[in-house]
Amino acid sequence: MSGYQDFTAHIATINDILNALSVLTWDARTQMPPGGAATRAQQLATLSQLAQERFASDATARLLDAAEIELGDADPDSYPVRAVRHARTGYDLMRRIPAPLLGEVAAYRAAAQQVWVDARAANDFARFAPSLERMLELQRRLADAIGYEGHPYDALLLRYEPDMTAARLEDLFARLRARLSPLLARTQASHVTVRDDFLRRDYPEDKQRDFALEVAQSFGYDLKRGRLDRSAHPFEISFTRNDVRMTTRYNPNYLPAALFGVFHETGHALYEQGVAPALTRSALTTDFVGQYAVGGTSYGAHESQSRLWENLIGRSRDFWVRHFPRLRQCFRTQLRDVTDELFYRAVNQVRPSLIRVEADEVTYNFHIMLRVELEMALLDGRLAVRDLPQAWNAGMQKYLGLTPPDDSLGVLQDIHWSSGSFGSFSTYTIGNIMSVQLFEAARQQTEGLNAALGRGDYTPLRRWLTEHMYRHGRAFSAREILVRATGRDLDPAAYLDYLDAKFGELYRARR
Ligand code: ZN
Numbered sequence: 137m138s139g140y141q142d143f144t145a146h147i148a149t150i151n152d153i154l155n156a157l158s159v160l161t162w163d164a165r166t167q168m169p170p171g172g173a174a175t176r177a178q179q180l181a182t183l184s185q186l187a188q189e190r191f192a193s194d195a196t197a198r199l200l201d202a203a204e205i206e207l208g209d210a211d212p213d214s215y216p217v218r219a220v221r222h223a224r225t226g227y228d229l230m231r232r233i234p235a236p237l238l239g240e241v242a243a244y245r246a247a248a249q250q251v252w253v254d255a256r257a258a259n260d261f262a263r264f265a266p267s268l269e270r271m272l273e274l275q276r277r278l279a280d281a282i283g284y285e286g287h288p289y290d291a292l293l294l295r296y297e298p299d300m301t302a303a304r305l306e307d308l309f310a311r312l313r314a315r316l317s318p319l320l321a322r323t324q325a326s327h328v329t330v331r332d333d334f335l336r337r338d339y340p341e342d343k344q345r346d347f348a349l350e351v352a353q354s355f356g357y358d359l360k361r362g363r364l365d366r367s368a369h370p371f372e373i374s375f376t377r378n379d380v381r382m383t384t385r386y387n388p389n390y391l392p393a394a395l396f397g398v399f400h401e402t403g404h405a406l407y408e409q410g411v412a413p414a415l416t417r418s419a420l421t422t423d424f425v426g427q428y429a430v431g432g433t434s435y436g437a438h439e440s441q442s443r444l445w446e447n448l449i450g451r452s453r454d455f456w457v458r459h460f461p462r463l464r465q466c467f468r469t470q471l472r473d474v475t476d477e478l479f480y481r482a483v484n485q486v487r488p489s490l491i492r493v494e495a496d497e498v499t500y501n502f503h504i505m506l507r508v509e510l511e512m513a514l515l516d517g518r519l520a521v522r523d524l525p526q527a528w529n530a531g532m533q534k535y536l537g538l539t540p541p542d543d544s545l546g547v548l549q550d551i552h553w554s555s556g557s558f559g560s561f562s563t564y565t566i567g568n569i570m571s572v573q574l575f576e577a578a579r580q581q582t583e584g585l586n587a588a589l590g591r592g593d594y595t596p597l598r599r600w601l602t603e604h605m606y607r608h609g610r611a612f613s614a615r616e617i618l619v620r621a622t623g624r625d626l627d628p629a630a631y632l633d634y635l636d637a638k639f640g641e642l643y644r645a646r647r
Contacts, residue, residue: 139202154429226424252554326643348398372404403445410606439567488536502535
């Protein structure tokens, strides 16, 4: 075999291990009885260590060297060259992190998460504080090992959004705030009232599921390579493009939770199902740093797709004009006094709230800015852990005019810090911005796209996204995808225009 073939065969086995790990993760979160938790954690740790050792081995170094020599003159944008480069970048980064430190972080994650669960239930930040201190210390050591020039946050961000830095994020956030704050103030000052009582009626779960899955399939979700299950926290997970699963949770007394949850996960799933078949079991469907088998190129890129399908399509007026009659067929009595326009307005209500995952499109990014600012301050020592709840509450007051009544509705609400995912919050806002840039480019480059969307025909949009993004897997970075597809780097202007237009119209006072 050639050097490149040997390299791909080696990487395929690592991808197999990581996919098997994902199957066990999916099972743990959807099917496993509670008694299985302890042994499952050991199984996951063993597989993770196997993949890690195999990848960070001298064998990988030799295979990389040979493949690089063989591909010396090849097209730098070709998949083989990109595959080797992607593995090389991951390899160099992983070799900088001492294996014991990785093991320590992984082992501590489970412990810290358990403390966080208990602290949140008891509404007691002091109980979580020592674990957070220790997790922060591990994250700082991780950042030092990876290396950085500006802020330690830059090193941690590499794991999620390789092209992003703390400095670029601060600039991005400032540009967002300059227009989001006035927009939020206008919606708050508006006399427009939104009726949403009908969202809280009795909605049987099986019909919620039927409708959501129908929509997911109309978006292009292929059930021959997918399935929808139930879990406490919704997620999408793939075991190659041929098996891409989603989960949701149903609230029988609040219709939007499962509907928009499924639309969101469908966006993630379309990305994974749309990866080119040739990239299956390759470096270009492997996140070597996160030790995760995934086709999407970054967290932000992935989130751009969940948000595009959930918000830009699923929360659009066109969508509800088209699909509301079908929804009302499913729920004749519950929606008897509701029109498509009333429904559209109800699911786009702007209301500052304490909980990030329930936030609307206008207030969502403030939740992210707050977290990212606090993360940076914790990492560089400007903020002490003991002062975190106070800083959180001050930030909520500054951005949204709210003060959490307690820490479980405030600083303790998210799992991310207990799991050591410092840096990952920013990718939600990056995804929001990217989603509109990509959607606008698709509209400009696809004749008749608006008309197709109005008809409920999502094929042209999905084709464009597949052509410019999905099929490439991890061959191009999020930044490269954006520049190649839209001609621009990450830029919040189009996103802010979209929010201004949509919510300006919704909250314009009727005379
Ligand atoms: Zn998501």
